[in-house]
Amino acid sequence: MMITKFLRSRRPLAVAAALAVASASLTACGGSDSDDARSSGSATIRALLAAQPATLDPIVGARSAQIVWATMLEPLINTDKDLAPTDTGLVTSWTRTDATTWTFKVRPDIAFSNGEKADAAAVANTITLTRDAAASQLKSYFTNVTAIEAPDATTVVVKTKTPQYNIPDLLTTVYLVPPKYYQEKGSEGFAAAPVGTGPYVWAGANAGRDISVKKNPDYWGTKATNDGITFTWANEAAQRLALIQSKSVDISFDLPPAQASAAKSAGVDVVSTETAMKIIAFLDSTKAPFDDPKLREAAALAIDRDAIVKGIFDGQAVADAGLLNVKPGQQPSRSVTADAARAKELVGSAAPAVQISYPAAQYTNIEEVAQAVGGSLEQAGFKVTYVPLDYGTLVKRIIGRQVPGISIFAGVPNVAVPDYFVSGFLKTKSITGNCPDPKIDELAQQALEQDGAEQAAPIYDQLNTIGVVDKHCYVPLYRQVFNYATAPGVSGVVFGPLNTVDFTKTTR
Template identity: 85%
Template sequence: MRSRRPLALVAAVALAATGLAACGGDADSGTTAKSDPNATIRALLAAQPATLDPIVGARSAQIVWATIIEPLITTDDKLAPTKNGLITDWSRTDNTTWTFKVRPGISFSNGEKADAAAVANTLTLTRDAAASQLKSYFTNVATIEATDDTTVTVKTKTPQYNIADLLTTVYLVPPAYYKEKGSEGFAAAPIGTGPYVWGGSNAGRDISVKKNPDYWGENKATNGGITFTWANEAAQRLALIQSKSVDISFDLPPAQASAAKKAGIEVVSTETAMKIIAFLDSTKAPFNDPKLREAAALAIDRDAIVKGIFDGQAVADAGLLNVKPGEKPAKSVTADPNKAKELVGSSAPAVQIHYPAAQYTNIEEVSQAVGGALEKAGFKVSYVPIDYGTLVKRVVGRQVPGISIFAGVPNVAVPDFFASGFLKTKSITGNCPDPQLDELTAKALEQSDAAAAAPMYEQLNTIGVVDKHCYVPLYRQIFNYATANNTKGVVFGPLNTVDFTKTTR
């Protein structure tokens, strides 16, 4: 389990105290066996995962499913593809042909072969399934073929430099089992090739995985398994780690992180690549008016949000396609409330702000701050807090007028992941249809690599963010999580990834 794709927690379900008791351990005394290889690690999330199906699920529940299901290609600490995973090698035969070698002798935990045919099936589902979250990234793929047990050939319609990168965020599912169960049935009891296997769930309370004794890889689990519970209230997540009812408490806002540190609890704070973005729908009123999109972009002060809400424990970011921490766009928009008010005038346009309740740290306060800035500029604002899964479905279905606020997570650390995901007409959001953006995105992909395409990505960022004002990037998340004093070995990766295999207590 060398690299797990990003963590972005989802939907809200309250956590009952009885749910914690099911996790194991003594909440009163906090006594647990140290370094017990059979111990169950108790991980507390901010919310219940919406789905454990990696084909149709937004990359939000990977903290759970990535314990069971593995990506086709792993990545190293610098986010570059490695040859240590299910796919062990690849080559670009010509500009439109990629050949991938699949590790021989691997099976899913239900006995199905994890061979080239399984890889080809997963890639086909990713490209063709109506609800596939990665569908827009594979529209240029013409054919996918398993030519023998260990070889998959992918042909694209036009050159596309990032095919191998994309396979780092495609998770392998067993063909027969997935077909038999369907998406919902698979999500209810997922099967994979990973270091853990499905352990069961209690509806609305917890999800468990247990050690896979037959795991093929070197990175075998050193614990007995993990039980995931959730609590959408940050104060409750703090209280549960303080009372030793859980071993790891994820997604602590700044105030709770500070309180945990003062209480002597270990807290890890990491700047992530996860970026919170306000998406303006240019296809519907009021933002089909370019002047009002500009007004909204000028009204929102990202620096004030970071300072006022996060006390500096977030990083203001004005770019869309600068996917790695530390990168900055060549051009950006600076807040100008007075000009924003001038552009709005006396029209008082109505704006809905959709945001995923309990999804991200302080997301309600951020949405209110965005709405307050728009109201000062003259907009009439209403709020639509909904669960993350519903928001994703509405965004994909083009059913969110006004503004939607959610995270962009570069599961693949090349700019095209956001360009194809957000900028193209046929993208996840589809909020800024423009032939120029489509053509430039396609041209960038035809380059030899991301470095050669960099000038085109700068141009794309300028058009989408600075010229058309379809996107208002806000900030990068600083992610805090706390561990109980006797809990060691949690590996939190550069893209909000979590590896539990070496976690002990």
């Protein structure tokens, strides 16, 4: 009930304010001449995002920004509709030479848009950066890799300290960067003008306003059917709705349920996709108050994911009680069910203080979700404060172990294997490091040493139980149902469950 009341009290004001902002911003986003541009036959696609990407460097950047950089850069290995690695990308084959050695073949005669060779040496360099760069987002996934070599122009050999079955899967989220250019420019310089092998190339940016890419005429694969894409962003969902309704943009991403319904009622085409992205509340077991196992259990029992989905998302999200069930439709064998009375009993009269940090404007209705989580904790007896942060700042603080209490953010399994969350969140040396436990580290290693995913599945189920059910370090909330709208005549947008977008077939 609390969640529904909170939602009703805030949404009308938020929508009214955002609509006012939208009407004042149409010219900045191209609204004043959008009809002229459409009639002139312009083939540049105008895509509206919910937030400005924090960085376009795939080595250090969160995968939420890949919607932009993946137009210019390509992953080492492509995936099919079932999220399995395929031979259609830059890396065309792989073999497990022995238990700790993988050999990859690189597509020959590929070049970066700046002329550098996209050969085995470039692939080896990118994997090395991913493993060794201090700020690498994927660093924890490659700690078992001991050697990365390029014996010739089309061969890369990766050696691991112990057997690791998922190396090819990991390379599906490693984006190839040009060695010389990246070294010369550094992370910030590269992000200011990315260079890749993809179907589009950098076309410029207006700071804080837009980013543009144009068709790569020398792309090695199937060339884009449009001339390019211009990305703009609007934090307010109502503004994103107003801009698609006014035909000021061609595609408006990340429409919450209310705006998606309004768009449908107005005759706008809306596509809804259940994604693999799930929103999770991370409890830091290394700092007060959640260094107390009893209080972690109380928090886990206080939070009602079903009420959040019903009250905030009108049922247009999928309650998810697991951490390591990475594909849509999967659920864990054991989970935690909300029990407000028991949560209050566990807290008692202590009134422990808890801080809730979350990335403001990064995810659909995230502020309302944070307030709902906090309201549930207050009912259990916690004293709650809120710390909204921009996404980049939150990630830096999490990596620096500077976020006590609860942090709420998305887990995106850009690689559809459970170890992506295990190495990212569960292990002691993970991105979050919020639940250090030697037993977890031991089981994680055992899982990787299996022959394949099927053999590792029971171990991952055990790991899920330890982290979520026994230790209460993680409170999975829901999977995102992602809505995006397209203007009349726009077609060919391909949105995948791992939050990837293929614009190459998009026309208007």
